[in-house]
Amino acid sequence: MGTNMNQDEQHLKLLSIFHYIVGVIIALFSCFPIFHLVFGIVMIASPETFESGGKAPPAFIGWLFTAIGGTIILVGWVFAACVIVAGRFLSLWRHYTFCLVIAAIECLFMPFGTVLGVFTIIVLMRESVKQIFSTTGA
Helix, strand or coil: CHHHHHHHHHHHHHHHHHHHHHHHHHHHHCCCCHHHHHHHHHHHHCHHHHCECCECCCHHHHHHHHHHHHHHHHHHHHHHHHHHHHHHHHHHCCCHHHHHHHHHHHCCCCCHHHHHHHHHHHHHCCHHHHHHHHHHHC
């Protein structure tokens, strides 16, 4: 029984470290739409830059680029923060449900999130791991 507990604790520690790594990767990938954000801001601030045949593009195009780019960046950074926080909770053996939900959502971020999410779900479904979380949460 003691060896199984120790193995579960090691698995949780490794999962925690991998959550930190995947969280940073997600945050970096979320920065890709910065080009669209900047492009939209330039279209709003200086529409004459994009004049073609004496006609500037409609203002809503700049707002569209800015809104979509900014939303993707914001959602990505929030998700990355949630993954990193889940990694912290895994190392502290707290907030079981939060860790399980984030692991399920992580499966959408292929390929790293899928692998990490599946392994996290497998480990969290063990009765011995549930007991670890329940004893530290009380």
